[in-house]
Structure formats: structure tokens, C-alpha cells
Amino acid sequence: MEVMQGLTKKLDYDEVKSYIESIGLMLLSEDYVNALTPLSCLCHCGNHFTISLNNIKKGRRCPKCSAQRLSEKNRLSFETVKNIFSSQGYLLFSEYINSRKKVKFVCPNGHIGEITLSNFKRGSRCYQCLKEMRFYSKREN
Template identity: 30%
Template sequence: MRVRTDINFIKSYCEDYGYELITTEYKNQKQKLELRCPKSHLYSVTFNNFKRGDRCTTCSGKGSGFTKLDVQEWFSDRKCELVTKEYMHQKQLLDYLCKCGTPMKNTMQRLRNFSKDPYCLKCRRSDAKNQRRDDANELLSKIWF
């Protein structure tokens, strides 16, 4: 017969790794526990996931990692303008203007993980055309000069 895990065991287990358990009541293994990491970041995780090695999402870099300022800077570095006023998380649909002014929508997660750039199709084609032209000019300059 299996022994039920109690809150005191979980608390001491977390403290062994330098984490502080904020949750005061434990119901079952699917419950998310509120923890404070050694660097004082708050995050939630199930006890099984904590035992498996899942730690603070901020410290490990697994969380969104983007603040409103980071997102604005990411778009401005690519000559785009973020129209969305409030940024909450990486799966939020963002409104922004492409560098040519075309209104676009996408999530930060898709832009960061699956897309090379936040540009519209017209700008992508133009950039690809210019890149091919630059590559051809470089190749021709090596051959003829």
C-alpha cells in the first residue's frame, strides 16, 4: 500500500534544494505548488515535476523571459513597431506593423521559435531578392576583378 505524501515531507524536500514552499495545503500529485527559488523568484510546479528536476523557470530560462520592454526592443531591432499596448505572455497574439507599415499579427513564441523575421511576404521577397543580388555581385567581383 502506498503512503500518501504530506506537506511536511514536501517542505523539507524543497528546503534541501534551497527552495521555500509557499503553499500551505497539499491535496494530490496533480496540484501545482507555489515555490520561491533561492533567488526569490516565485513559480509553480507539481511535486512530481520538482522531484524530476524542474526548477525555477526564470533562473533556468524556460519561462517566457520576455518583458514588455524586451518585446518592444526585439521589434525595434527589426525596424518594426509593436502596436499592442499590454504584453502578458509569449502566447498572446500581438499586433505590430512590418517595417513597410503593413499591419501584422503573431505571437512572440512563433516569432522567436519558428519564424526568421516578423516581416510581411512583400518585405521577405524583397530582402531575399536583395540578398541574391548582393551574393551575385560578390561572386562576380571575385571572378572578374
């Protein structure tokens, strides 16, 4: 939006379309009202979303791509996850994808199992060990 001697010039549809395409989005809306009115856009990832020109100018873009970038930024490395498991005596032997996908492990007693990183961090451990502990505690009573 251009400012001329204290006055704000309203952009026309072609200027808005050109600007939106210059940042890698496709404008699907057929008219432009003002900078606060939501516009229908299509991202290169195929996501269809609505956003105002003001929000685009503030740096906001496709919510799907933004969520993916955030997820990649916050993703733990395999080495970090392996160290979390090994600090408790567990050996991790499968690929780590994210905290909600199960990974395969060998517990300190040699059992093979699967667990999510989220559950492991909350204190869950080897299911087989838990079953054995319950079995032996019942036998002692």
C-alpha cells in the first residue's frame, strides 16, 4: 500500500494479485475489497486457505506449510531420542519419526517392545516387565 502525503492509496485487484503471486501464492478470489478482507489463496503445496492482505504483509503464509516448518524445527534428532532411552537402560533400534509414532526398543531385561516417545517421557516403560512384575507381586500375596 503506497502512502502519498499522509493519504493511503487503495490497491486495485491487479496490484494485489501481482504481489501475492510474487511471494509464491495463487490468488483465487476474483475481487479485492480492502487489506482486512480475507482472500482465497492456493499454496504451492496444494493447500487452499483464506488470509487477509494485512496478514500476508505481516509475513503470514500457508498454515499447512507453517505447521510443517514448525514441526521440522522442533523435531528431535535420532541421537537425542536414543540418549533419552539409553539414560534409562533402554536400547533404541528403530527410526524415530515423531513423539507420537512408536519406536522399537530393547529394555534392560532384554524384552523387545514398542512405545511412543511421549509415553516414555511420561514414565511408561516395557509392557512385558510390567506384566511380569504384576504376576510376581500376585504370587507373593
